[in-house]
Amino acid sequence: MTELDELDRAILAALSRDATQTAAALGGRIGLSQPATWRRIRRLRDEGILVGQRVALDAQALGFGxxxxxxxxxxxxxxxxxxxxxxxxxxxxxxxxxxxxxxxxxxxxxxxxxxxxxxxxxxxxxxxxxxxxxxxxxxxxxxxxxxxxxx
Incomplete structure (x- = not known):
């Protein structure tokens, strides 16, 4: 099992709220440089912790009440x-x-x-x-x- 530190957890929480943000923007929020943030994201993907990206659709707005x-x-x-x-x-x-x-x-x-x-x-x-x-x-x-x- 992969050991996650507080920065890894902060990255996962931020990406779960908005997966479209750049590594630079995300790094700025958690206090890491863009390259360091990008390396952590890549490691989380390589280790199978980060899997894909999803878009949340509003079923009600699409007519599914x-x-x-x-x-x-x-x-x-x-x-x-x-x-x-x-x-x-x-x-x-x-x-x-x-x-x-x-x-x-x-x-x-x-x-x-x-x-x-x-x-x-x-x-x-x-x-x-x-x-x-x-x-x-x-x-x-x-x-x-x-x-x-x-x-």
């Missing part, structure tokens, strides 16, 4: 049904997140839809027809107080 978390329990278990389910569920554009979990359900999905009628269409025509689907539980997101951030 409903977010639903689905707990999906597969009717049949086995490597084939897991692979078949995973391959099919990631092809559904409204499914934003697929998590294989341990507990009452086998998978947790984050699904966005324009409204409840649109969600019902996605649930009935796409999710419920996936290979191996058994029980499904839906939880509608009312509000989100904190977005995922740095660990």
């Amino acid at each position: 409903v977010t639903v978390f689905l707990g999906v329990k597969l009717a049949t278990k086995g490597r084939v049904s897991l692979d078949d389910f995973e391959r099919a569920v990631v092809a559904i554009p409204e499914v934003q997140l697929v998590e294989h979990v341990l507990g009452l359900y086998d998978y947790r999905l984050r699904v966005v839809a324009r409204d409840l009628a649109d969600f019902e269409r996605v649930l009935r025509r796409r999710v419920m027809t996936l290979p191996g689907v058994g029980d499904v539980e839906a939880n509608v997101l009312l509000s989100e107080e904190r977005r995922p951030g740095p660990i």
Whole structure:
């Protein structure tokens, strides 16, 4: 495991808030030169700690007013049904997140839809027809107080 010092943590926190900032701007904020900041960023990437860059989209602004978390329990278990389910569920554009979990359900999905009628269409025509689907539980997101951030 890689040892991270306070400067590494400051770099990770700053990049998680805004990954578009330059090494010079970031270095200025944390008290490092641009080359030293760039070397640390490169090391964090090389060690697999920094992985990719993402853009956060506002689902509401894009017309997706409903977010639903689905707990999906597969009717049949086995490597084939897991692979078949995973391959099919990631092809559904409204499914934003697929998590294989341990507990009452086998998978947790984050699904966005324009409204409840649109969600019902996605649930009935796409999710419920996936290979191996058994029980499904839906939880509608009312509000989100904190977005995922740095660990």
